[in-house]
Amino acid sequence: MNNTTFINPSEVLTQFFGYSAFRGNQQAIIDSVLNKKDTIVLMPTGGGKSVCYQVPAMMYEGLTLVISPLISLMKDQVDALNANGIPAAFLNSSQSQSEQRFISSQIESGKIKLLYIAPERLYRGDYPLIDFLKTVNLSLVAIDEAHCVSQWGHDFRPEYLKIGELRKSFPQIPFIALTATADKLTRKDIADKLGLKSYQWFISSFDRSNITYRVTAKRDAMGKLLEFLDFHKKDSGVIYCLSRKNVEETAAELQARGLSALPYHAGLPREEREKNQELFIKDEVKIMVATIAFGMGIDKSNVRFVVHMNMPQNIEGYYQETGRAGRDGLPSDALLFYSAQDAITLGRMLDQAENQQFVDVMQDKLEKMKAFCQTRVCRRKYLLNYFGENHSGDCGNCDICFQKGKRQDMTIPAQMLLSAIVRLKENYGIGHVLLVLRGSKSSKLTEEHQALSVYGIGKDRPEAFWKNLCDKLIQEGYLAEAGTQFPTLKLTEFAWQKLKSKEKILLPMEESLSEVSNKPQAHHEGLLDELKALRFAIAQKSGVPPYVVFADNALLEMATYLPMDEPSFLTISGVGHVKAQSYGDDFMKVIKAYTAEHKLTPQRKIQTSRVKPARSSASESITLKLFKEGRNIFQIANERGMTPQTVEEHLVNMVKKKQVEAEAFLSKDDVLNIRLAYRRQDSHFLKPLKEHFGERYSYFQLKVALAEER
Incomplete structure (x- = not known):
């Protein structure tokens, strides 16, 4: 590409961001932007949306304009980019005129690659930015939080509507719109209101598995x-x-x-x-x-x-x-x-x-x-x-x-509580019900209530038990709260049916947070604390947030693998060449001291090459090898100790990258049939397509057929 600074997106990712491979569909999104197509990205928070325009920004010769809704977000992102060695800046009302003039001169001289602004900056004020943008080499426009343009979104901002005018002013420049959440109405609005042309949608999974x-x-x-x-x-x-x-x-x-x-x-x-x-x-x-x-x-x-x-x-x-x-x-x-x-x-x-x-x-x-x-x-x-x-x-x-699997038979205490509510004619909240159930001598109780058959039958259990039981009965649909300021408890139709049928009432046990925690424990906790303390000190001195120095996952890897030289330090996720030069010696000094004191041995982190990052993950490569050897999905899953769904995801990615043909799983007619139906439907999701075809095709087959289109 003759108008780029870098030839390979992977080179940018490695050198500036410190990662050896793209995640999910980042590579496909970046390719779309570099091919100068308008692009809309629906990707969950934490999925790596910003990389999708920051990497192209380093490949284009000109300026990338990033439209972001809040000033504080701009500053944080600019700090992070500068820490990675990427020249970025922002313009907003918090800056003095001299600061803004200096940044403008840096842009004019081509020294800034990314400029962050709020949407109102484009057309408001005595010197609207749109006039300045027409005088510089603008290569790309990125619209973050794109759902703000839609009245159907959960955070509609009228100033975003002006971005459509910007699109008309720069018809030849690619636009990329990004959001973490948008329903069907909002998605349609994003494309319409921003005036995007022949755009390509990229929809990532909404699953935040962590x-x-x-x-x-x-x-x-x-x-x-x-x-x-x-x-x-x-x-x-x-x-x-x-x-x-x-x-x-x-x-x-x-x-x-x-x-x-x-x-x-x-x-x-x-x-x-x-x-x-x-x-x-x-x-x-x-x-x-x-x-x-x-x-x-x-x-x-x-x-x-x-x-x-x-x-x-x-x-x-x-x-x-x-x-x-x-x-x-x-x-x-x-x-x-x-x-x-x-x-x-x-x-x-x-x-x-x-x-x-x-x-x-x-x-x-x-x-x-x-x-x-x-x-x-x-x-x-x-x-x-x-x-x-x-x-x-x-x-x-x-x-x-x-x-699930942790339900207890709570029939007897549940019947006690439900009975007390009924005896009180469903006119009271849990506080008063418990006074009766536990046999309170409170003056709040009338003689009539003290004479009820349920009075005192629950006194052998603590108040916390009964409140928790009440919560569970509400959660499971036995009880409902009615009223506003002082809600009362009422039995649902479901509860009456259960009581009449004399079925057991099985309720979920309270789980302990410590029991269900999946926090990683492979690292050395003491070293992690020392690394965090060092990070905090560096951040304080530099005037940036600690995560701009290194993210938590980078420190976790350091406290796990114990890198003590530059090559091993560069294998840590999020450590690029600039950060390794800036902070490497200080962090490795702490790691060496801790390792020597506790007589620890460094672990080797296995990853793909830094020089030529692989287009497939190492795990996908193994799946590909087994598939080409003739194993089917279930055989691969069994041999690799993973679910068939994970193997299917690998294979879909391989079809997308043209490492495997879609016809390995479907006939050419089936592929064409699915693609035509997909193009006709008013949705980018698979669910309507699956409902259209019923059991004729599995979700996996639909994904394979559409791997190159979605």
Whole structure:
């Protein structure tokens, strides 16, 4: 390509980002951009969206313009790029005129490869940026958080609509739009409103396999939250609340208990908001308690947990907010506290909107969010199905899956609790019900209630047991809460059916967080702490967030493989040549000292070559070898100790890379038939196609036929 600085995208990835191979469909997306096609990318948070335009930016001679919604996100990304040796800058209202003039001169002289701006910068003010852009060598435009252009998205921003005008001004330049979450309506809006031409869609799996999803009843939420935070003592996390008041109260409660927490909401002075955010980004504060206004501008890779103290309005918002955890791919937790009252409150807020079509769409989204909280099937399966992605089998990494096979016969205590509720004519909440059930002498109880047959029958069990049992009965659909300010408990039709049939009531046991944790333990914890301390000191001195120096997964690999020379240090994920030169000696010095003190032996990290990164992963290469030797999918899976689905994914990738022909699994007529049906349908997902063909083709066969088209 005669207008590029680098010839090979893999060369850019290795030298500047420190990775030996692209993930998922990053390579195909980059190829689309380099072929000057408009491209739309739907990829989960942490999936590597930014690489899809940052790598092409280093290959094009001119400037890449990145449109991003929040100033703080721009600064973090620019800091990270500069730390990797990539010349990047941002322009926004926080800079002085002299700073902005200097950056403009750097752009004019070709010294800046990526420029980050907010969309309103394009056309607003005395000197709209659009006029300046027409005078420079603009090669690529990237639109981050592209769902903001759609009124059907969960974060519509009117200023994004102006980007369509930008497209008209630069008809020959490729545009790439990226988002982590968008339903069918939003996806169509993105293409239409941005004015993209002959665009190519790339849709990655929505599965964030490193995130553990949990939903629990909101009762005693603070007690449950404190238990949860005790498990995450050293970790960074975000706690979302519905109102500013809840944010202030929750942050104050955590601070009173000695936890490192700060509030963030639109009602705080701008200086305080920015200061709190900076302290969180730099790991000087561990917990940010916030409204949903917080997080979209955060590029912090080592957030280990996200908590929702209230149910979000829709699954798109929930998915994006929980996706802020574990962006580095390490195990992370998402915890949601649910109550029926939240659904009622959110519904009333929606009813205040004037556009009835908007209200109807959002009410439907709210109902689906409520169903997610109440579901008894694998939560990951529910999420993926919502986005039109098939997920066969359970994930084994959510609260529903943890509880399977761990159900106890709770018939007798459940009957006691249900009976007490009925005897009280379903007019009271759990507090009053427990006063009766446990035989309280409280003056709140009337003589009539003290004379009930259920009075005192549950006194041999603690209050916490009964509250937990009540939560489980709500979760399993036996009980429902009615009312607003003081919700009362009522038996559902399902509960009456169970009682009449005299079936046993089997309820899931509470799982221990420590039992279900899948945190890696192969590393040396003491060394990891020392490396984090060094990283923090370097970050403080450099004025950047710690993850800009090295991400958590890089430190984990260092604390596992113990690299003590430059070649082995360069094998660590996320360590490029610039970072190795800048920080390598300091980190290897700590590793050498710890290794000598504890008499440890370095481990060799096996990976693909740094000089010529392989287009296939090492694992896929083994699958390819076995397939060419004549093994079928099940034989390969059995021989390699992996699931058939993983082998199928390998084979689909090989078809996409033309290492295997689609006709190895389908006739030419079948391939053509599937492709024609796919082009005719108004969707980029496979589910409608599978419903169209029924059992004629498997999902694997559909993916094979469409490997080169999706």
